[in-house]
Amino acid sequence: MNLKAKIGADLSFTRNELRETDEFLSTITSIFISAKYFGLPSYGGVLAHCYGITLFLLLAALEAGAVWKIILVLGVAATDGRGLVARLSGCVFYGNALLSLILTWRFISSWKCISVLWTLAETTGGLYFPPDLKIKRRVIIVTCNFIICAIVEHVMSMISATGLDIPPEEYFDRYILSSHGFLLKPEEYNIWLGIVIFVLSKLATILWNFQDLIIILISMGLTSRYRRLNKFVDDFVRLEKRHKEKAKLGTELYAQVLTWRRLREAYVRQATLVRKVDQKLGKLILLCNLNNFYFICLQLFLGLNQNSNMGVINKSYYFYSLGWLLFRACSVVLVAADVNLHSKKALSCLYCCPGSAYNVEIKRLENQLTYDFVALSGMRFFFLDRQLFLEVAAAIVKYELVMIQYDNQ
Template identity: 50%
Template sequence: EHFMSVISLVGLDCPPELILQRYTLRSHGFLFLKKDYTLWFALPLLVVSNIATALWNFQDTVIILFSMGLTSRYRRLNKYVAEICSDDNKDDQQNSKKETVKIYSWRKTREVYVNQAKLVRKVDTAVGPIILLTSFGNFYFICLQLFLGITQGINGASTLDLAYYVVSLLWLVTRFTWMILAAAEVNVQSKAALHDLYKYSSNCYNLEVNRLQNQLRKDYVAISGMGFFSINRNIILQMASAMLTYELILIQFDDK
């Protein structure tokens, strides 16, 4: 995507000796005029720009990796609970014995879920500013790309510019959606064990199982953007609705 951005700004007809100058003036023309251009000013600017682009993409990767790690831990816990419930239900049906899982074992399982929720909140505190920053940035640039495509049109654009616009927009939407889905999976997996607990045999039911059910049902665990918003699957539709609303407002003001 970044490579196509460079090609789109420079063009295929640019002489090799003018590539850096044309790219710098077109991408950062708001900083200086053509008469102020110097090689010693363009090189540091190019380095800083590439570092900023890499960090911008790296932010989403960090959030996705943290989310995948937390989700993986939840899945292992949920798998353990599912196996216990399945084994006890089978024994109860086959042997007709009213045996219960040791209360101590279920208490330890509940405490593990408590510690896992604490871990999610610690990670949320650490990466919350990054989530807020990258969500705002992705939201802004997606709206900007849509606005420019609608108002300026793409009918008169060259094939290269059109390809860059489509790839850039798809990359932004895909990356942002992937990040949201990865982070939202933490919230989904934090309650996934309830499905197996609700099917747990009444003959094996005990106080600790009831406490675990109440804990998973009432304790809201999710990654957030510094507490301003929590990331779950519903937020994708909310953001899509907000983007549509902003686009309509911007188009109306642009017409005036």
């Protein structure tokens, strides 16, 4: 069998197999469709959009109230004994929910355009890459685990806020006054206001977790695409090694060079796709990382200054909540950093290509992968790579040391 026929037999795939690569797009679209139930109506109708606008207005009113309470504390007009840290935390929490609603809504609305570009990157170029048959299952597993861990953390926070020794009829009132004491005094509380705040707090928690989940899932899809491209390069280099002793002339030489050119163009399309996603997702990445950084620092600071006589329930919640925060923040950075890592992994395969098969298209692909920096970013203020993970960890440690020193003065 000649090289041209071998390429077709070893590295081409049928149209039916190619359709399986669309499972990632359809799975993500299904998740975005379900998001209309917690205020993200891009795939919903008129009622879903009215629901999203109402949620936006209520969150804006709640955030305005939290900001006003901070102003009162700064003006020494508050007398309820609540510190600035508690009020600031509530303000940041609902501010994040408000911004997350806006940015996530915008990203989901742009998903149809991104899906078209994603599909073109998959189907254009004449090369059919092996489908990632496990990507749908991985997305579902990650989403389900994310939901379960988030529910457990929130239930523990509710138990920690009230304790277990409370009559059921008093639970709701105590929970609202305890968890939202930065916003309400006991004399300002009524049951209807409590119900509204209760619902908004749950939706704000969902939005907080969902913004992290979106970044993780989209990064998984981009990495999967790079992994498939890299596997194709690896297989093709192995094929070149098996035929390195055979001279290639005419049609065979043209087929070889054409395949490498199409591979290089596939990497160009993939880099373009990553930059398009980064353009739409960058603001959400920036918000997500800033928010996670703030709450990790806050939890560590409160843990270092907490009372040693805390009950078992409060201690369990503190450690689980801190662990969940750290896990989410690390997952966002590390999974997104895989996009940058896999964008250059094919270089090691290209360096092993035999000299008899080396051509100008391989050289161009090497230069392209070496000098073209591809990564997701937070509006290009920072890029999500492995180095960022260490930089953030060092910043958290320095922040805690400064806060401890300041607190001891």
